[in-house]
Amino acid sequence: MTAIAILGNGRVGSNLATALTRAGHEVTTADRTPGAAANAARTAQVVINATPGAGSLERLVALREELRGKILVDVSNATVDDPDGLPADLLYPGSSLAEQLQEALPQTRVVKTLNTMLFTVMTAPTALTRAPDAFLSGEDPQAKQTVRQLLTDVGWREEWITDLGGIRTARATEAAVLFVPHVIRSSGFSPFAISVAR
Numbered sequence: 001m002t003a004i005a006i007l008g009n010g011r012v013g014s015n016l017a018t019a020l021t022r023a024g025h026e027v028t029t030a031d032r033t034p035g036a037a038a039n040a041a042r043t044a045q046v047v048i049n050a051t052p053g054a055g056s057l058e059r060l061v062a063l064r065e066e067l068r069g070k071i072l073v074d075v076s077n078a079t080v081d082d083p084d085g086l087p088a089d090l091l092y093p094g095s096s097l098a099e100q101l102q103e104a105l106p107q108t109r110v111v112k113t114l115n116t117m118l119f120t121v122m123t124a125p126t127a128l129t130r131a132p133d134a135f136l137s138g139e140d141p142q143a144k145q146t147v148r149q150l151l152t153d154v155g156w157r158e159e160w161i162t163d164l165g166g167i168r169t170a171r172a173t174e175a176a177v178l179f180v181p182h183v184i185r186s187s188g189f190s191p192f193a194i195s196v197a198r
Contacts, residue, residue: 001025002150004054005040007059008050010156012075012119015152016048019123023153032162041066046073048148049101053078054091057100067108071143074098074170075114075122077177086181098137098170109143111136112170114153115177117193125193136163137170162196176196 004020006029007015007065013029021027041047041063049056053076060067079087079096092100098112113136114122125132134156136144148161164172176194183192 002146003036003043003045004028004048004049004150005030005044005046007037007040007049008052010050010052011025012122013048013050015119015123015137016050016075019154020150023105023150023155025150038063038066041070044070046071046150048073051076053097054080056097060101061104064105064107066193067105070108071140071146072101072105072108072120073114073147074101074110077115077174079177082181084181086184087177088181090178092171092174095172096167097176098174101168102139109140109158110167111138111140111143111147112167112173113137113147114115117174118189118191120191121193124191125156125160127191128193131160132196133159133195134161135169135173136161137165137167137173139167 001024003026006017009029009031016151017027017029030036047070051059056076078091080089082088098110102110113134134151138144151161
């Protein structure tokens with residue numbers, strides 16, 4: 001059992017909280033109540049950033065002390081949205097939210113994952129007609145192994161999880177979010193994931 005704090009209680013955070021609790025982990029979800037994020041992060045081993053990516057850096061830097069020594073799992077994409085609320089451009093072109101977080105929080109082990117799919121697929125990968133991919137980016141091998149185990153706990157098969165390497169590789173997976181509005185407008189709001197055909 002892992003003590004997990006999820007920052008953000010929208011569709012992404014709620015979905016992850018339900019699945020991780022069902023898998024036997026001790027999960028605390030923090031809403032936007034003042035102090036809730038700090039209290040949740042302080043007692044957790046793993047903190048999941050499920051807050052809107054555009055404001056994530058500022059929110060998490062404010063938790064620097066609470067996040068010290070912790071694993072921070074970043075599932076968000078930092079984008080500039082179009083009038084429909086869909087991603088139109090990257091907030092950190094030439095970089096990524098994950099890289100910005102790791103640079104700002106050097107005592108925290110940042111792992112990027114689950115940001116290349118519709119939120120429902122994060123905890124129900126077998127619902128798709130083809131095998132999806134979950135990508136891992138991060139500097140700390142042990143942290144990535146912990147995250148890999150959490151992914152298998154919520155239904156990901158080992159062969160569907162690909163370690164891309166260091167945190168710099170997150171700029172590639174974060175850029176994949178630019179597919180999202182086009183896929184949704186073409187096929188509707190149905191579960192999908194970016195995957196690599198092998």
